[in-house]
Amino acid sequence: MSSSSKQQTAAPNVDARILDDLFSVLKARKQADPSSSYVAKLYHKGVDAILAKVAEESDEVVDAVKNSDDHEVVHEVADLLFHTWVAMAHRDVEPHQIYGELARRFGHSGLDRDKMDKALESFGGRRQHERRAHVKSITLTMRDGQVIEGNTRDVSLEGLQLQTSYEPKDNLLGERGVFEMIVEEQLRSADTESERPLGLEIPSAADDQLHVAETVTINRSYRFTCEIMRVADDSLGLAIVEDSGVFGYALANEVFKDLF
Numbered sequence: 001m002s003s004s005s006k007q008q009t010a011a012p013n014v015d016a017r018i019l020d021d022l023f024s025v026l027k028a029r030k031q032a033d034p035s036s037s038y039v040a041k042l043y044h045k046g047v048d049a050i051l052a053k054v055a056e057e058s059d060e061v062v063d064a065v066k067n068s069d070d071h072e073v074v075h076e077v078a079d080l081l082f083h084t085w086v087a088m089a090h091r092d093v094e095p096h097q098i099y100g101e102l103a104r105r106f107g108h109s110g111l112d113r114d115k116m117d118k119a120l121e122s123f124g125g126r127r128q129h130e131r132r133a134h135v136k137s138i139t140l141t142m143r144d145g146q147v148i149e150g151n152t153r154d155v156s157l158e159g160l161q162l163q164t165s166y167e168p169k170d171n172l173l174g175e176r177g178v179f180e181m182i183v184e185e186q187l188r189s190a191d192t193e194s195e196r197p198l199g200l201e202i203p204s205a206a207d208d209q210l211h212v213a214e215t216v217t218i219n220r221s222y223r224f225t226c227e228i229m230r231v232a233d234d235s236l237g238l239a240i241v242e243d244s245g246v247f248g249y250a251l252a253n254e255v256f257k258d259l260f
């Protein structure tokens with residue numbers, strides 16, 4: 001057994017977290033010797049071989065559901081999920097992106113999704129598949145008490161684009177902190193004009209404590225580690241750090257509820 005596979009002897013989670021456990025192993029196998037690992041051998045054979053297995057397992061799931069017992073269905077669905085995860089690892093698509101997309105869709109039937117997609121298309125269009133035209137006012141209170149006004153725009157599920165007139169912008173770059181997305185349940189009604197301000201305080205680089213100036217009382221709040229980064233020559237973004245897909249869920253609820 002190769003040393004890297006020895007490392008995976010810890011008992012796996014027997015719930016959905018197994019998908020994350022598995023993905024960690026699949027990522028580790030990118031450095032493994034193909035002779036010691038089925039996954040490494042697949043990577044070595046290349047993307048066509050990986051996709052051929054996904055297609056093969058998909059056919060086997062279809063056949064099992066139509067003609068076999070539950071045990072066989074479970075076996076083949078596990079094969080399909082596994083090989084799909086290998087394809088994702090090959091593409092460096094992380095599980096949380098899938099979770100975030102499913103969260104975005106959560107609670108909306110297929111019809112709602114069409115409606116949602118249509119609403120989004122008329123709402124400044126869907127850019128790069130995940131981008132949503134979306135403006136929320138934001139108040140940044142620096143550790144020295146300086147207040148910076150801005151707003152979030154062009155939101156993707158990985159982060160928020162931050163626009164602020166604060167200068168020099170470079171002073172904010174690289175600052176890490178936690179920001180809280182606060183979702184106002186009572187404002188869900190479609191006829192409520194709501195510029196929901198988000199409270200955000202960026203600490204000085206030396207201070208990782210963050211006191212979020214909560215600016216909206218809410219039913220639900222989510223805290224995310226973020227880092228200020230440059231997203232274009234003249235604008236900043238809040239990159240969500242180590243998000244487990246909850247950001248996508250919170251954002252989906254916060255953004256899409258305006259549309260219904």
Ligand SMILES: N=c1c2ncn([C@@H]3O[C@H](COP(=O)(O)OP(=O)(O)OP(=O)(O)O)[C@@H](O)[C@H]3O)c2ncn1[C@@H]1O[C@H](COP(=O)(O)O)[C@@H](O)[C@H]1O
Pocket residue numbers: 005008022025029036037038039040060076078079082
């Ligand atoms: N979950 C799996 C997993 N599921 C299926 N497989 C392999 O995928 C192949 C499936 O091909 P086939 O469908 O042709 O084989 P089969 O399933 O036996 O036969 P049928 O389903 O066609 O009837 C088999 O070789 C299985 O062993 C897997 N190989 C590895 N993993 C995981 O990946 C990790 C890394 O594996 P290695 O890289 O080999 O160490 C392991 O620790 C596991 O957690």
